[in-house]
Amino acid sequence: MSEHTTNTALRLRPPAHRVSRRAIGYWTVTAAIFWVLLIGVQTVIVVTSDEPPSFFAVTLVISCVLGPLHLIVMPQWRYRVHRWEVTGEAVYTQAGWLKQQWRIAPVSRIQTVDIERDPFEQLFGLAKITVTTASAAGPLRISGLTHDRALELADELTKTTQAVRGDAT
Known part of the structure; x- marks a missing residue:
């Protein structure tokens, strides 16, 4: 050669x-829709069940911690990559x-x-x-x-x- x-x-x-920097907002909103739906379903199950299994409460707490963390980190990280x-x-x-x-x-x-x-x-x-x-x-x-x-x-x-x-x- x-x-x-x-x-x-x-x-x-x-x-x-x-x-575009607009992608940060787009990624945040599309991910937020997922987390709102997931946390909403989990909340309804925990609140409306007479005796929900304990893992539902645990997954709700985990989702309430991971969701916002994901919404803060993921869009910024993706924008950099x-x-x-x-x-x-x-x-x-x-x-x-x-x-x-x-x-x-x-x-x-x-x-x-x-x-x-x-x-x-x-x-x-x-x-x-x-x-x-x-x-x-x-x-x-x-x-x-x-x-x-x-x-x-x-x-x-x-x-x-x-x-x-x-x-x-």
Whole structure:
């Protein structure tokens, strides 16, 4: 392998861009819905049962401690981890919080670029991009982008993909 080929080879590295700060609120709200429902169900069981099993009271207390802790730590942690970058050669992603994943996909392997927005993402002005490639590892996802940035990125990826020769297989 020549020195030039070694210097231009794609390698896994931390992507350059963070997601939108709005993602912190989005992640907090979506996690809060889970905790409110869980604690609500547990509370109803403990309050309405004549003699609830003691483990219900214990799990309620644990949920009341873990829920707020999760809502404080998880969104901030995810914001620090989630990153993305698109170059003329590849798409780089880094995501997760407990289990972290780094991915790289050469632009020549991109097959489709999709933008998705669930109802809560719409409330926060966010969107996610799914980049489908000819890879058994599955698509790359960039979550937590502002809607405008997602549109720009999808347009940029489409133009870059069209400019690269190959059939993405």
